[in-house]
Amino acid sequence: MYVLNAWCLWVYQTMDAVDGKQARRTGTSSPLGQLFDHGCDALGTTYIVIGLCSIMGFGATYGSLACMYTVQIPFYLAQWEENHVHVLRAQVGNFGGKHLFFLGDSV
Numbered sequence: 001m002y003v004l005n006a007w008c009l010w011v012y013q014t015m016d017a018v019d020g021k022q023a024r025r026t027g028t029s030s031p032l033g034q035l036f037d038h039g040c041d042a043l044g045t046t047y048i049v050i051g052l053c054s055i056m057g058f059g060a061t062y063g064s065l066a067c068m069y070t071v072q073i074p075f076y077l078a079q080w081e082e083n084h085v086h087v088l089r090a091q092v093g094n095f096g097g098k099h100l101f102f103l104g105d106s107v
Contacts, residue, residue: 005051012044038079045071 020037023029049071053064082088 002055009048009051016041016044042072042075042079045075 058064
């Protein structure tokens with residue numbers, strides 16, 4: 001089951017990265033497509049955390065709930081920030097990459 005979970009996670013991440021690049025390359029990206037993509041990401045992260053809690057043996061405990069909140073709250077806040085500031089952070093602090101700009105913003 002863990003190997004299947006790892007395989008599904010790899011496929012999900014790969015397809016999630018490819019669809020956005022393809023939409024931007026072909027000029028078919030839209031706010032609705034972005035909303036759908038982030039909605040699918042929100043659902044996907046839920047199942048990823050459930051699998052992680054299963055691996056760690058938490059079961060239906062407050063530890064599982066805490067894991068879910070530590071993933072979902074930052075995800076929600078990042079989407080909220082992108083909606084209002086039009087910048088999606090792809091890093092934590094100054095470590096790990098650059099900001100991704102949308103809606104015609106330039107660096």
